[in-house]
Amino acid sequence: MFKERLFHPISKISFIILLFIAPLFFSDSNIQLFIFWGINILLAQSINLLSGFSGQISLGHAAFYAIGAYTSATLMIHFGLSIFITIVIAAIFNAFVGFLLSIPARRVKEFYLAMMTLGFGFIIQEIVKEWSSVTGGVMGLSGIPSAKLGTLNFFGIQANMVMYYWLVLVIVIVTMWLLKNFVQSYMGRSFLAVHRSELSAESLGISPGSAKQLAYTLSASIAGIAGALYASQMAYIGSNSFDMMQSIGILIMGILGGFGTLIGPILGAAFLTFVPNKLQFIQDFQLMIYSLLLVISFLFIPNGFAGLLKIRTSLEKGNRINKSIKAIPLKNDGKLLNEKQSSFLKKSFSPILNVKEVVKDFGGLRALNDVTISLSKGQILGLIGPNGSGKSTLVNLISGVYPVSKGEIHFNGKDITNMATHSIARYGIIRTFQDPHNVPTMTVKENLLLGTHRLFKSSLLACTLNANHSLREEEQMLTRVTEIMELCDLTDYADELAGNLPYGMQRMVEVARAILAEPQLLLLDEPAAGLSEGELEELNRLIRYVKNQGIPVILIDHHMDFVTGLVDEILVLESGGVIYSGSVEGMQKDHHVIRAYLGVEHHA
Numbered sequence: 001m002f003k004e005r006l007f008h009p010i011s012k013i014s015f016i017i018l019l020f021i022a023p024l025f026f027s028d029s030n031i032q033l034f035i036f037w038g039i040n041i042l043l044a045q046s047i048n049l050l051s052g053f054s055g056q057i058s059l060g061h062a063a064f065y066a067i068g069a070y071t072s073a074t075l076m077i078h079f080g081l082s083i084f085i086t087i088v089i090a091a092i093f094n095a096f097v098g099f100l101l102s103i104p105a106r107r108v109k110e111f112y113l114a115m116m117t118l119g120f121g122f123i124i125q126e127i128v129k130e131w132s133s134v135t136g137g138v139m140g141l142s143g144i145p146s147a148k149l150g151t152l153n154f155f156g157i158q159a160n161m162v163m164y165y166w167l168v169l170v171i172v173i174v175t176m177w178l179l180k181n182f183v184q185s186y187m188g189r190s191f192l193a194v195h196r197s198e199l200s201a202e203s204l205g206i207s208p209g210s211a212k213q214l215a216y217t218l219s220a221s222i223a224g225i226a227g228a229l230y231a232s233q234m235a236y237i238g239s240n241s242f243d244m245m246q247s248i249g250i251l252i253m254g255i256l257g258g259f260g261t262l263i264g265p266i267l268g269a270a271f272l273t274f275v276p277n278k279l280q281f282i283q284d285f286q287l288m289i290y291s292l293l294l295v296i297s298f299l300f301i302p303n304g305f306a307g308l309l310k311i312r313t314s315l316e317k318g319n320r321i322n323k324s325i326k327a328i329p330l331k332n333d334g335k336l337l338n339e340k341q342s343s344f345l346k347k348s349f350s351p352i353l354n355v356k357e358v359v360k361d362f363g364g365l366r367a368l369n370d371v372t373i374s375l376s377k378g379q380i381l382g383l384i385g386p387n388g389s390g391k392s393t394l395v396n397l398i399s400g401v402y403p404v405s406k407g408e409i410h411f412n413g414k415d416i417t418n419m420a421t422h423s424i425a426r427y428g429i430i431r432t433f434q435d436p437h438n439v440p441t442m443t444v445k446e447n448l449l450l451g452t453h454r455l456f457k458s459s460l461l462a463c464t465l466n467a468n469h470s471l472r473e474e475e476q477m478l479t480r481v482t483e484i485m486e487l488c489d490l491t492d493y494a495d496e497l498a499g500n501l502p503y504g505m506q507r508m509v510e511v512a513r514a515i516l517a518e519p520q521l522l523l524l525d526e527p528a529a530g531l532s533e534g535e536l537e538e539l540n541r542l543i544r545y546v547k548n549q550g551i552p553v554i555l556i557d558h559h560m561d562f563v564t565g566l567v568d569e570i571l572v573l574e575s576g577g578v579i580y581s582g583s584v585e586g587m588q589k590d591h592h593v594i595r596a597y598l599g600v601e602h603h604a
């Protein structure tokens with residue numbers, strides 16, 4: 001109740017008005033403190049987008065801060081440019097540097113990424129020290145136009161501290177608004193999906209490399225703006241302002257506040273701005289206290305202040321859409337299948353998938369040997385066989401998770417052999433996994449929206465500015481999500497975190513998510529494993545629904561009654577080779593199959 005009141009639009013507007021009028025009653029030192037809070041919010045949001053949302057560690061984030069500061073300062077000092085222009089240039093230039101860094105960064109992970117970003121931080125610091133003709137070297141750069149000294153102009157008017165505070169406040173509010181729009185769009189959701197499981201994200205058509213590149217670019221740009229504001233606030237910058245300690249401080253603001261939320265970094269920034277200011281001794285033991293803070297927050301508040309206060313950032317625009325564009329009629333009626341999909345289904349029933357003499361070796365082990373299959377539209381192919389016979393390997397080859405050792409795979413007339421998983425998913429081959437691969441920290445509704453990722457067309461600009469057509473697109477997808485939640489009896493769990501659901505329901509969410517991706521071929525890897533009788537019936541209904549839409553399915557399962565009741569044809573593997581291919585009736589009489597598989601316990 002309290003939280004609802006706190007986040008009510010009227011409370012938010014009142015708070016913003018208060019922030020605008022507050023400096024009129026503050027002393028200069030307090031105004032300065034609030035300016036630093038604003039700058040720190042930008043820094044904390046910058047690392048939050050990169051590490052909290054997209055999961056990319058950054059140990060040298062102060063480097064982006066430095067580049068923004070020096071870019072703006074040199075442009076102001078040497079070219080006399082207005083701060084309004086230098087902020088924009090710093091943001092664009094930093095975005096470019098972030099993009100360049102993302103090229104090697106997209107290839108490395110975890111420890112190596114941490115080392116790379118650390119190295120980047122040190123390189124920039126060295127450049128700042130050595131390139132004295134531009135940066136002033138160890139002496140630093142002074143004489144930066146500043147409101148503090150009365151040397152800063154806003155459109156010809158001498159800016160005072162209050163005016164500078166207002167500038168920072170407006171930038172923070174606009175950045176927060178843009179960030180909120182972004183994280184609640186399909187692009188923002190893709191960041192979190194890549195963070196939690198790259199494989200799962202890829203299977204829905206999300207390119208982890210592109211998501212990381214975008215995260216670096218946007219994050220660097222925000223840090224660049226913070227740097228530009230800092231340079232002008234201080235009137236002087238030196239290499240020590242952007243050292244390792246600063247990078248750690250930025251990281252702490254994000255972690256302590258709560259990564260992956262938008263409110264958390266604001267709280268983290270407040271903590272690191274106001275507390276050291278009140279407790280001067282902190283300055284003397286900064287490194288020790290920062291390290292202690294990191295340990296405490298990892299041990300006792302892993303989700304930061306936001307987690308403590310149970311604050312979560314929604315990753316969809318449901319509320320906003322209901323309010324703002326309800327009256328606008330949809331072009332599409334929101335049905336699960338769109339026109340493109342329907343016309344695809346009307347085409348002739350020639351094979352859509354051709355797997356030709358495929359071989360897969362894992363070192364000395366041949367997991368698949370000369371497997372050939374073809375599948376037509378509207379057909380369900382059952383894939384069965386003993387444990388370790390190669391069923392999942394075949395699905396992994398078709399979906400691009402593993403490269404083939406020999407052979408070819410064609411889909412819809414295109415050679416997709418050894419293509420990247422996300423490219424294959426974009427062609428419409430969507431899969432589920434043996435263990436559900438939902439994003440546990442996203443709600444059911446958000447996970448299902450993730451399924452529609454490959455259908456979104458809105459640009460980055462449209463998403464961040466909440467353009468009308470982008471809101472309409474989101475609404476269209478939400479309508480589909482609502483429809484499938486009803487179909488799968490998930491409506492009551494729409495706002496539950498997927499990770500909190502019972503296992504069977506998590507499976508249903510994953511299958512529903514795959515269907516929402518409007519597959520042209522659906523690969524289901526043991527979807528019935530661990531389901532109760534009731535859930536099995538529901539899954540059966542869902543797969544029949546898919547079949548009725550004409551979508552071809554490859555279904556792996558050990559639950560024989562379930563499989564034989566659904567499939568048109570069946571393929572039996574043993575030790576990587578096909579031992580039977582044909583009708584269910586034929587298989588039940590086939591001695592080889594009886595001996596190799598049906599004779600043994602086959603229920604999951």
Ligand SMILES: Nc1ncnc2c1ncn2[C@@H]1O[C@H](COP(=O)(O)OP(=O)(O)OP(=O)(O)O)[C@@H](O)[C@H]1O
Nearest residue numbers: 362365366367385386387388389390391392393394
């Ligand atoms: N990444 C891998 N590296 C090495 N060997 C692998 C790998 N993936 C699968 N294998 C091996 O390939 C063979 C086929 O495995 P696969 O998982 O495809 O069997 P399966 O029929 O799906 O079994 P199950 O029914 O238990 O899921 C097994 O011997 C397995 O150990």
